[in-house]
Amino acid sequence: MHYSVLLKESIDGLNIKSNGLYIDGTFGRGGHSTEVLKLLDDTGQLIAFDRDPDAIAYGEEKFKNEPKLTLVHAAFSTMHDYCVSHDLLGKVDGVLLDLGVSSPQLDEARRGFSFMHDGPLDMRMDPTSAEPVSEVIKTLSREDLSTIFKKYGEERYAWSIAGAIKDALDRGVVIESTLALADVIEQQVSRKEKKHPATRCFQALRIYVNEELLELEKTLASLKEILAIEGRASIISFHSLEDRMVKKFMTREVRGTDIELPRGLPLPTNIIPTFKWVTKKSKASVTELGENVRSRSAVLRVAERI
Helix, strand or coil: CCCCCCHHHHHHHHCCCCCCEEEECCCCCCHHHHHHHHCCCCCCEEEEEECCHHHHHHHHHHCCCCCCEEEEECCHHHHHHHHHHCCCCCCEEEEEEECCCCHHHHHCHHHCCCCCCCCECCCCCCCCCCCCHHHHHHHCCHHHHHHHHHHHHCCCCHHHHHHHHHHHHHCCCCCCEHHHHHHHHHHHCCCCCCCCCCHHHHHHHHHHHHCHHHHHHHHHHHHHHHEEEEEEEEEEECCHHHHHHHHHHHHHHHHCCCCCCCCCCCCCCCCCCCEEEEEEEEECCHHHHHHCHHHHHCEEEEEEEC
């Protein structure tokens, strides 16, 4: 079952105008888009991006009679280019990003995102681009794999896990399925935690193969030009690396500088804030946590263009 995390909070954060123009950068199965469309009148418009062809195909079928929705098969980092080509810079009233992997991607074994189901070791959000993880672990060195595990998974045993994977491959072990990779990692790491030992490495490989942090960095940098004055950015993150980037960006733009200035002092004339806080940090309610355990790590931050 698909469950849109922090649905009400993220939509409320956008402060939808019935005749407004909005962008859903992560369409998924259309949970957030559906709620935005309900609040738009016939003059309102929603542009939804997703690089997963399955998501676009689903959206084209479900919303085939919805004139207010435009679906774009592309990464959300391309929304700036889209706005340039359609003369929409500075005219968008809100951008919503629900980062990370969607429930259907996790639940469908053939996509290879999760070791909860055995499937091909893929993890690409767009299977028509880049290399699957099964090829990445073959071509990268132990050093490179270790860096990925440490940087994107914050895995303390990154070096030994990377070595175990490369050693297994050198011995002719076939690692082309999710369970095969999870098994190699589990044999290498014996620790008593709630999380499976392979969790951090799977996250790291997914982030790497999809260039998720680079996608987010590009998009955050473009929001000032995309959003209209009083337009809002409503962003849901699911792990600390993403949330750190979102928090840093919003904090910097609210201050107008990377430097933390003493309270009470007037801003120097060369410092011009471009956003103001709407929601510094929001987490899932107890009710939502009871309905969907995946929402436990979600963090929502909302800022408004000024």
